[in-house]
Structures are given as structure tokens and as C-alpha cells.
Amino acid sequence: MSAATALCGGCEQPTHDNIDHWLRTARGPDKLREALADSTLAADLRAHAAQNLIARNELADVVATFEAMAGPERASVLAVLAPRLWADARISGALTKPTAEQTEAKDALFELRRFAEAAECELIDGYLIDWLTGGYYVGRARAGRVLGPTILRAVGPAASPKMQTAVAAVVDAPARADGSRLAIEGELLVGLAATGSPEAVGYLLELVDRGDRDPELPQRAMRALYTAFVDPGQRFPPAPGQALVPHLGALSARALDRDLSTAMQDDLIALIAAAGPPGCITALVPLVGARRQPEMVRWVSANAALRCGRAQALVPVAEALPPQAEYDAGKLAGVIWEPMEALAEPEVVAAQARLLLGSESWVARVIGVELLGRVAAPGSAAEDAQRVRALGRDRTVLRGWWGDQRDLPRAQRRPLPRLGDRARDVADRLDRLAKSRRKT
Structure with missing residues (x-):
């Protein structure tokens, strides 16, 4: 074998020097992919090949190769690759x-963490x-394809202490x-909230009381919690509600504050x-039961309670x-009756x-009457008709x-029904349903 042939053969071997050399050659990317996929190679050589492919913006090929690897093989390569990527x-x-x-x-690092075992993932x-x-968090969070809140939501509570420090x-x-003073940017607060830890929630609720630091801070802190736990859009899945549970008393007490803006009350609810x-x-x-709250807070709270519970x-x-x-039948329908019907659990x-x-409570009684009429099942209609008809003499x-109806001419105003009137109407409807079942 000639010296030239021997030299050429050496250039083809996947050594660390050659893997770096392949970054700058025409056939280098193919050789890097081959090295990464070669299960006979040492893990450090395969990790080096993956590192260089990523440096060439060929992460998709690396991910595809990892998907094809067996579990132990993947773990050995990733254990070497992760520190290399961190160095970059x-x-x-x-x-x-x-x-x-x-x-x-x-x-x-983020894309490959899904392949990691517990220790490597940590x-x-x-x-x-x-x-x-x-x-500077905001500058870093905006960089790249994977944004900061997405990463923090995936990492979870482990990221909370350093984010709170930031x-x-x-x-x-x-x-x-x-x-x-330094501006407190909403993106920074959303990042902390996205970690989904009870401690992050507690700290952000403390910031709701820091209007002295920045008049916009209370609203911004509340909006960060709302974004992370209720409506993150397409950025990341909502944070788990379990982190809110230790703070429910504080959230409820704040929502009762009549001096809050409507937007903040809505976010709290x-x-x-x-x-x-x-x-x-x-x-x-x-x-729901607070008498001095605006009527809209009552309706929004009632609907929210039914949606969650x-x-x-x-x-x-x-x-x-x-x-x-006073209770408008149309509002009761939209807030209570229709959501209950939509559960498909008659x-x-x-x-x-x-x-x-x-x-x-007459309000509770009429809600029960109307709901039984709406979710009536033929098998129980006769018994429910008797139960409802027992309220036929209720003169509330x-x-x-x-x-x-104040703006309507007196002649066009509809007379207010009594609870007994509604009970008899619903009972009649239930009786008809029961009779139709017997006929069939």
C-alpha cells in the first residue's frame, strides 16, 4: 500500500481530528451522519459527530438518528453529547x-432532553x-427557535429558584x-410563572402588592399568572393547577377586593x-354569594365554579x-342551566x-326545577314530575x-311568574315525556 493510499484511508476513519476536519469538507456531513449512526463506534466519537452536525444547523438529522437508537445506546451517546453542547x-x-x-x-439541548434518562435530564x-x-433573561429568552417560557414550562419547578432570583x-x-429604576418586563414574570411551582405563584402574588415599586407591576404580575396557568396560547401547555391550590385562600380574598380593576378580578377568578x-x-x-360585588362578578364566579367543579x-x-x-332567566340559562346540560351527564x-x-333559597329551588325539565330522562320523568309538582303552590x-323591563311601555311588560307557575309547567312537560315513553 502506498503512503498516499494509507493517508487517504486515515482520512476516512472517524477520529476526533477527522470529525473536526469533516466540518469543512464537501462529503463531511455524510461522514458525520454515518459516524453518529454507527453503533460500533465509541460514544464520545458519536457525540462529537452529533455536536458538529448541530454546529452545521443539522439538528433534525441528529434527532432522527437518536429516535432510531436503542435506549442504552442513546443514553451513552447523550451522556457525552450534553456537556459538549453546553460548552458550545x-x-x-x-x-x-x-x-x-x-x-x-x-x-x-432542549430538543434532545426528551431522549434523556432521569440523571441526564436533570x-x-x-x-x-x-x-x-x-x-439578561428577556434577551436570552427570545433567542432561537425554542423560547424561554417554553423551556421553563418543560423544566418545571426546578427552574423556579433561579428564576425567582432573577x-x-x-x-x-x-x-x-x-x-x-430597572423596568420589570412582563416576559420575565411570565417565565417565572411558567415554572409552575407554588413558590413562584406565592412570589408573584406578593408582587401584586408592590404597586409602590411600579404602578403597572400588580397588573403585570397577575397577567403573568393568568398566562401561565390559564391561557399560554400556543407557546406551552398551561402550568398545572396544583401549584395554585396552596394559594386559593389568598386568591379568593383578593378577588373580593372591590378596588381591583375588572381585568384583575377576571384573572383571579x-x-x-x-x-x-x-x-x-x-x-x-x-x-358568588358576595352581596356588595358587581353583578357581573357573581355571574362570572358562578360560571367559573361550574366549569371547574x-x-x-x-x-x-x-x-x-x-x-x-333579582335573577334574569336568560342569564341563569347561560350561566347555569346550559353549562350543566353541556356536561352530557344528565x-x-x-x-x-x-x-x-x-x-x-327560592333561587336554588327554581334552578332545580328548570334543570330537571332540561335534563329530563324518560325513565325518571314520572317521578321527577311528582317532585317538581310538589312546588306548584310556591307563591314566590x-x-x-x-x-x-323598565324601558318598555307598561302594556308590553310581561307579568312576573311565581315559582309555582314554573314548577307546574315543568311538571306538565315531564308528565308528557313519561307518557310518550309508555306509548313506545
Whole structure:
């Protein structure tokens, strides 16, 4: 064999020197892909090949190859690749703007973390947390294909301590010589909320009381929680409502504050609902029954309680509605009856509605009557007709039943029905349903 042939043959072998050399040759990418896919090679050589493919913006090929690997094989390569990618991703200065190469390596760490076993995943998550929190968060969070909140939502509560430190560094920074302060950007707060930890929720709720630091901070902190737990859009899945549960008392108490803006009250109600049952029901019912709150807060709270608690919330919500108020049948339908019908659980809803027929509250009684008429099942219609007809002598006037009629001429105003009138109408309907079943 000639010296030239031997030299050429050496150029084809996947050594570390050759893997770096292939970055700059025409056939290099193919050779890198072959090296990564070669299960006979040492893990460090395969990881080096993957690192160089990623440097060439060929992450998709790396991911495809990882998908084809067996589990142990994948783990051995990734254990070497992760530190190599971190070396490429790491940013030297806190205020240094990430380069394209650093950003690509960061994105690769995130994309490959789904292949990682527990130990490697924890290592990768630590790298990602440090990348985002080691400097100006917003600038780093916007860099690359995978944005900061998406990463933090995937990493979860493990990212909360360093993200909270990053937020506190801005919130607590002293004023400059001219009296100005560092801006507390909403994106930073959303990043903290996206970690989905109870501690992050608690800290952001503390910031709701920091209007002295920035008049916009309370609204911004609340909006960050709403974004992370209720409506993150397409950026990431909502954070788990379990993190809200320890704070339900505080959320409910804040929502009762009449000085809050409507937007903040709406966000608070939505956050309580996101916590899930049974806590959301317990926290929302006081808002339903609060007499000094605007009527809209009552309706929004009632609907939110039914959405989060489903049929389980029907009795508490109906009993909480103040009997001193007036109730429009159209609003009751939109807020209570129709959502209960939409559950497609007629037997469960009917069982709860029957409990309301004996309530001391006329509002609860009429809700039970109307619901039994709406979710009627032929098999129980006859028995429910008897139950409802027992209220036929109830002379309670259904105040507000037809809505506000004050602007109508007196001749066009519809007379207000009594609860007994509605009970007889619904009972007749149930009897007809029962008879139609017997005929068939």
C-alpha cells in the first residue's frame, strides 16, 4: 500500500481530528451522519459527530438518528453529547448577547432532553436554567427557535429558584442616580410563572402588592399568572393547577377586593378555576354569594365554579346566590342551566338538581326545577314530575325573570311568574315525556 493510499484511508476513519476536519469538507456531513449512526463506534466519537452536525444547523438529522437508537445506546451517546453542547452554548458574560452558535446549541439541548434518562435530564435542565438565568433573561429568552417560557414550562419547578432570583434582582434593584429604576418586563414574570411551582405563584402574588415599586407591576404580575396557568396560547401547555391550590385562600380574598380593576378580578377568578376541584368550588362560592360585588362578578364566579367543579359545584353555587337579588332567566340559562346540560351527564346533573328542590333559597329551588325539565330522562320523568309538582303552590315571585323591563311601555311588560307557575309547567312537560315513553 502506498503512503498516499494509507493517508487517504486515515482520512476516512472517524477520529476526533477527522470529525473536526469533516466540518469543512464537501462529503463531511455524510461522514458525520454515518459516524453518529454507527453503533460500533465509541460514544464520545458519536457525540462529537452529533455536536458538529448541530454546529452545521443539522439538528433534525441528529434527532432522527437518536429516535432510531436503542435506549442504552442513546443514553451513552447523550451522556457525552450534553456537556459538549453546553460548552458550545455557554455564554461568558451576563450582558453578552448570545451568538447564533450558542443559541443553536441551547435549542439542541432542549430538543434532545426528551431522549434523556432521569440523571441526564436533570443535567440538561440545569444547563438550560443557567443559560436563561445567567444574564439578561428577556434577551436570552427570545433567542432561537425554542423560547424561554417554553423551556421553563418543560423544566418545571426546578427552574423556579433561579428564576425567582432573577426577578428579585430586577424588582429589588436600587434606583439609579436620576431616580429611575430597572423596568420589570412582563416576559420575565411570565417565565417565572411558567415554572409552575407554588413558590413562584406565592412570589408573584406578593408582587401584586408592590404597586409602590411600579404602578403597572400588580397588573403585570397577575397577567403573568393568568398566562401561565390559564391561557399560554400556543407557546406551552398551561402550568398545572396544583401549584395554585396552596394559594386559593389568598386568591379568593383578593378577588373580593372591590378596588381591583375588572381585568384583575377576571384573572383571579380564572386562576381559581384553574386550580381544579374541590378547592376551586370552595374558593369561588364566596364570590358568588358576595352581596356588595358587581353583578357581573357573581355571574362570572358562578360560571367559573361550574366549569371547574362540574355537577359537583351545582348545589354550592345555587345555594350561594343571594335570594335578595333579582335573577334574569336568560342569564341563569347561560350561566347555569346550559353549562350543566353541556356536561352530557344528565343523570348526575338531575341527582344534584333534585337536592335543590328542598332548599330554603327560592333561587336554588327554581334552578332545580328548570334543570330537571332540561335534563329530563324518560325513565325518571314520572317521578321527577311528582317532585317538581310538589312546588306548584310556591307563591314566590321570580323577581327579574324577564330581565329589565323598565324601558318598555307598561302594556308590553310581561307579568312576573311565581315559582309555582314554573314548577307546574315543568311538571306538565315531564308528565308528557313519561307518557310518550309508555306509548313506545
